[in-house]
Amino acid sequence: MTGRLAFVESPVQLLNVLEWAHARGRGPAPAAAPAPAPPAGADRAPGPDAARASAPVPDSGTGPGTGSASASGPGTASGPGTAFAPASGPGTSPAASAPEPGQGRDAVPAASDDLAIVVLSPSDPMSRGQLRRMAQLARDEGFDVHWQEARAGRGALVRTLRELGGPLRAAERVIVGDPFSRYVQLLLTLFGPRHVTVVDDGTATMEFAAQLAGGERLVRWHRKGDLGPRELLLAPVTSLARRRLAPGPHRTVEIFTSLPVQAPPGTEVTENAYAWTRSRFGPPALTGGADLVGTSLVETGVVDAEHYLRVVGQLARTHGATRYFAHRRETPEKLHRIAVETGLQVVRPELPLELIARRGPVGATIVSFPSTVVHTLPLALAGTGVKVAVCEIAPEWLKATASPRAQGFLAGVVGTASGADRLTPRGGSAADRLEFG
Incomplete structure (x- = not known):
């Protein structure tokens, strides 16, 4: 039996991959009881008794707990999160391209009979910071998580495709969080998996299911319908990806969601009841x-x-x-x-x-x-x-x-x-x- 490979680009997607694994019978690791809240500035969210202001973590790319700064002025909060302060840079410094601790560039997890998670890292610092914390939670649960700098300058796309080609070909099931992502669409056009699961990345799941059912091209709901030059160039990729995301004679498609969806015939819809979140916290x-x-x-x-x-x-x-x-x-x-x-x-x-x-x-x-x-x-x-x-x-x-x-x-x-x-x-x-x- 070959394994399962998940691609995530946002913190919510990674959370819902963990929920999907829990619903499939992969529960928390035995030692997964909530840990005490780390010191301010650490790359973990506070526990239920830790009403405090935690310092923003600069996007240094060196992993959890690497930086601290103070938030001051109007809007500084005392509560479960980072008090408001202006974002620190675009996340494009040389350090921001460094791999996660213990996850070298050549350490893309091979598909196995378990679930491996690949983070296709976004560019904006807030998403990256949340993703680092979620990645650590996933590791705490015993999952293999690889941090892929998929957008780190020239050559990143080719490098990512080269590193992910083998695991993708070997994967029996691919889990994706954003079917509208150009990156995910490109991966799906190059490597068509036999089984696909789409987990929630917000209300876009509702639009994805409706477009899939109607045979429409995949386009985010808040964008206008006219095709610009970039969309025209990528239209063949989007069209093939939509077919790879649709159920057929040689492919099963599952939508794992907490939202009401109208999926096409042949699609398995599995409810996400946030059972892992409720059991864990x-x-x-x-x-x-x-x-x-x-x-x-x-x-x-x-x-x-x-x-x-x-x-x-x-x-x-x-x-x-x-x-x-x-x-x-x-x-x-x-x-x-x-x-x-x-x-x-x-x-x-x-x-x-x-x-x-x-x-x-x-x-x-x-x-x-x-x-x-x-x-x-x-x-x-x-x-x-x-x-x-x-x-x-x-x-x-x-x-x-x-x-x-x-x-x-x-x-x-x-x-x-x-x-x-x-x-x-x-x-x-x-x-x-x-x-x-």
Whole structure:
């Protein structure tokens, strides 16, 4: 029997690979009990009793626990994550290209009868920092994790393909977290696995399943439909990858998800109930207040920044929120404005929010904009008494340049979030009241 090979590019993808392995019967390692919280600045998230501000870890590329810095000024938080501070560089220094400790460039894990995980490292520092912490959690669980600098300058693509070719050819099953990733699509066109599993990388899973069922080309929901020069050049790759991600006579496809999906016939849909997260961490201590969850809808060009900032302030006042958990793609400039204009403590989570919330402490109410967490947090926090609420996006908050599909997609995310209460804007202004609807 040949093995299973997972490719991940975000912290959430890696979390869901661990959930998939747990659901398949691969439980935590015997010594996997939660460890005491490390000192401030270490590359691990705090435990449930560690309400502290941990220092941002520079993206030095040298592995966990290599750096520390202090966060000061408005928005410095005391809680489970990294207090807000401007990001430190693009992660392109020579040190940032170094392999992870114990994972040399030639140490790509060979496929075996177990699961090997390859991190196709992104470029932005926040994603890299969270991924390093998640990679360490996976190693603590006994998994073989290889850190691949897939975007580290010229020659990285060729080097990555050369190093991953053998393991890919030998793998019986390939697990991917982002079927829209050009990197993953290219790998799938070169090496077609017999069995494919797609795990969640956010609400994009819903769009992926719908496009696969409809025989459509794979395109992210927030992008406009017109093909630019780059998309035209990569169209053959995308087309072949879509076929490699579809079930057929010689290929099985599984979607492992916590989201409602409409998959094509022949696709196996397996529920992700966050059983590993619930068995491994928590239950959390509750602060009694409310926490807000940020979104990158401004950064992706969907929602107008001024509307967004006004609504964040309104939500904070209405629900008595004190903390704002930032999305890893939110810009430092936007987060600084939120901290200054609303008085919220802006926290950069060190791990996916499902783990941060499960470890605690966390607010008795969590308010989010339409995103994956309005589906995942009710599962991860089941039985804890935490209430999750989702704020709908009013049409007038959208930018004129937003994709025509944006409003319908966001409405679908809200409408299918059965475990969350709904907050509906009343009136025509972004500053109007937001009430439970």
